[in-house]
Amino acid sequence: MSLRKWINKWIPSLLLFAFFACPLASAQEYNSDIKSDTITYSWERFSFKLGGFLAGLNSDIQLASQQVGLGVNINVEDALGLETSTFVLRSELAYNYGKRRRSTTRFEYFGLFREASKVLDTEITIGGQNFPVGTEVNSQFNLQIFKGTYEYSFYLDERVKLNASVGLFIMPISFSTSALGYSEEAFEFIAPLPVLGVGTSFAITPKLRLNQSIEILYLEISTFKGSLSNINVMLEYNPWKHIGFGLGINTYKLNIEAYKENETFLNFKGTVKTSYTGLLLYGKYFF
Numbered sequence: 001m002s003l004r005k006w007i008n009k010w011i012p013s014l015l016l017f018a019f020f021a022c023p024l025a026s027a028q029e030y031n032s033d034i035k036s037d038t039i040t041y042s043w044e045r046f047s048f049k050l051g052g053f054l055a056g057l058n059s060d061i062q063l064a065s066q067q068v069g070l071g072v073n074i075n076v077e078d079a080l081g082l083e084t085s086t087f088v089l090r091s092e093l094a095y096n097y098g099k100r101r102r103s104t105t106r107f108e109y110f111g112l113f114r115e116a117s118k119v120l121d122t123e124i125t126i127g128g129q130n131f132p133v134g135t136e137v138n139s140q141f142n143l144q145i146f147k148g149t150y151e152y153s154f155y156l157d158e159r160v161k162l163n164a165s166v167g168l169f170i171m172p173i174s175f176s177t178s179a180l181g182y183s184e185e186a187f188e189f190i191a192p193l194p195v196l197g198v199g200t201s202f203a204i205t206p207k208l209r210l211n212q213s214i215e216i217l218y219l220e221i222s223t224f225k226g227s228l229s230n231i232n233v234m235l236e237y238n239p240w241k242h243i244g245f246g247l248g249i250n251t252y253k254l255n256i257e258a259y260k261e262n263e264t265f266l267n268f269k270g271t272v273k274t275s276y277t278g279l280l281l282y283g284k285y286f287f
Contacts, residue, residue: 195217199211224258
C-alpha cells in the first residue's frame, strides 16, 4: 500500500479517536485536580496564526461534454502528473468576545495551486476531448479555501472549553488541460458550502494546550450534491506572553456532484472529489 493511500485510510480514523478520547480523559483529569492559587489559566481574546502546511493530495475529476454527457473519471495525480504533496502557507484570525469569552469569530485562508506537464502513457478522456498516448498535456488544478466560523462555548471553565460552531467555506476551484493541436478543457466555479461542527480545547498546563475540531456537511439541492468533512488536532505551546507555536494534523475531504449546470448557483456539470491530509506548523500572536 502506498504512503498516500495509507495516510488517507488511517489518519482520519486516528484523528476521530483522538477527538473523542482526549476530551474525556482531560475532563476526568481536571475534575480530580486541586486548583492552585499560584497557577493561572486564561483564554486569549485575540489570536493570529501563520504557518506552513505540508499536504498529501488525492483528487478525482469527471467532466461532462455536450456530445457524450458525463465523461470518464480520472485521478489528476496519477493521470496528469500533478503533485501528490505540496507545501503552502496558511493563516487564521480569531476573536473571542462576550463577558466570559464564550463567543468566537474565526477566519481562515489557504490555497493549493498545482500545475504539471506530462507525456501520457495511457489514453485519457476529459470532458469531450480525447488525449491519445504520447500527447504532452499541460494541466492545472487550483483550490482555495476562505472560511468564516462562529463558535459558541456551551461549556467553559479555566481549563476546558467545549463548543459548537456554524461556518461557511467559500472555495474557488479551477481545473484545465491543454495540448498542442487539441481544444482546451476547463472549468472554474466557486463552491459556497455551510458546515456544522464541534470542538474542544484543553489547557494541559498554562502554556500547553490541545485543540480539536470536527466540521461536516451534506447538502443536496435539485441536481447538486455536496459533502465535506474537516478534522483538526492541534497542540499549542505558548512560552511567552504574546507569542506561541503550534503543531497539528488536518484532514479534509470534499465531494461535489452537479448533474446540470445552474448559472445562479454552480456553473459546472460533473464531479470533483478532492482530499488532503497534512502536517501544520505555525507561529501564533495572541493577547
